[in-house]
Amino acid sequence: GDSVTQMEGPVTLSEEAFLTINCTYTATGYPSLFWYVQYPGEGLQLLLKATKADDKGSNKGFEATYRKETTSFHLEKGSVQVSDSAVYFCALIDQTGANNLFFGTGTRLTVIP
């Protein structure tokens, strides 16, 4: 079945460091791919998305490119800030009639000054 695999956390970085959080997926066909962010004490909110191969989603300095050949959607940011400390979830929606939504396990990022 469809699934999303994220890199294990937690991840701790110094401010202004480069961030990569890996995400790979298994799906039939070409799903839509998403990154959600959960700040402390809150629900998840959409960070960015990509709906077809080679699309790049971007928001708030974060980017992720839909790579069909490697079935990946890695999240990157060139210079993280303390305010980026949160849990990041990779997700997909399959292209079957059900359009099921699948989440990865989440990766906790802590950015230290």
Place this chain on the structure above:
Amino acid sequence: NAGVTQTPKFRILKIGQSMTLQCTQDMNHNYMYWYRQDPGMGLKLIYYSVGAGITDKGEVPNGYNVSRSTTEDFPLRLELAAPSQTSVYFCASRDRGPNTEAFFGQGTRLTVV
């Protein structure tokens, strides 16, 4: 625009008690979901619904029940609370389709003692 509203925000239950977690969305979304998030863990799908009158089990449905009598409301019922149900519960909704964003409520923190 209220989005997804969950009540209550916090609740303490004694073992064996029952309660209903309320979830309402005002975006006319067809799809609604209930997740639980244990400390330091990812999301686990409890139940979901693709429209009024239609519900289906997710990954961890035991000990819970749902109903979907209207498009707006998707309550989650715990009949006999157990300590293993101590968790944070999130309701989410999204529009039908393969590319649509999921909107989350703020969560209900439940403790069973």
